[in-house]
Amino acid sequence: MKNSLYAALLTNLLLAATAFAAPELTVTEPTYNFGSITQGKKVQHNFVIRNSGDAPLHIKEVNVSCGCTAAKPSASQIAPGKSAEIQVVFDSTSFSGKVQKSVAVISNAGKAPNYVLNMEGTILEPLQYAPRQVNLGALKAGGSKQATVSITNRDNQAVRILSVTLTSNTLQLKTSMKKSELKPGETGAIELTFTPRPDAKVMSGYLHISTDSAQKKELTIPVYASVAK
Structure with a gap:
């Protein structure tokens, strides 16, 4: 009788130990900041994950936030x-400014079966320009308005500005710039003078x-203006 009780007790203890055994996923650095990079570069980082539990950890899926x-x-x-x-690789070709990309790790972990890893940083366009659009405000017939577009070369080699043109049926453009070649890190300015065409009622276009x-x-760069009354 006693042997049967001991056997039952031992079986229950083993079953309880088995029931409480579980894998656990832990990450020392769940977010990786890659700082600032030039648009078009790829960033690679290896996140180290550890099984801090007492049963095998199975990685079922690894899902990314975008292509x-x-x-x-x-x-x-x-x-x-x-x-x-x-291993996570992020391609910055289509991005600019601050970005954050996530990777979801799906596993059989007891406490965190869906664990999210993050990569974040700032993407610098090889050519940064401002403003992103030109608002000329109100323009009178026969008058003109000036604007300035600044360009900063963030690339690692010199860049030449080949031409500045305007696509518009209602505005005419004259340009002036002191520097047509920008060294790495250098900023240049393009001076623009816009004149409305006769009888223009809605003034808009695109600067190329x-x-x-x-x-x-x-x-x-989009360009737009209103007709002064």
Whole structure:
């Protein structure tokens, strides 16, 4: 009788221990800040994940937030106390300014079966320009308005401004610039003078700045104005 009770008790203890055994996913650095990079570059980072539980950790899925990001685990199963890596590559070609991209790691972890990793930083356009649009305000017939567009070369080689043109049925353009070639880190200004065409009622168009930059062949800036009463 006693042997049966001992056996039952032992079985219950083993079942309880098995029931409480669970894998746990922990990450020392869940967010990686890559700082500032030039648009078009790729960033690669390996997130180290660890199984801090007492059962095997199974990586079921690794899902990325967009097609600009790729992620791949170094192992699909991690033993208790062991570590693996999630390699994440972010392509910055289509982005500018501050960005954050996430990677969801789906596993059998007890407390955090859906764990999110983040990559963040700032994307600098090879040619930064301002303003992003030109608002001329109110224009009188026969009058003119001036505006300035500044361009900063963030690339690692010199960039030449090849031409400045305007696509518009209602505005005419004259340009002037002191520098047609910008060295890395250098800023130049384009002086613009807009004149409305006769009988123009709604004034708008697009400014096109062509360059020899391999990364940014053309800058397109909307232009608009209203008719002064």
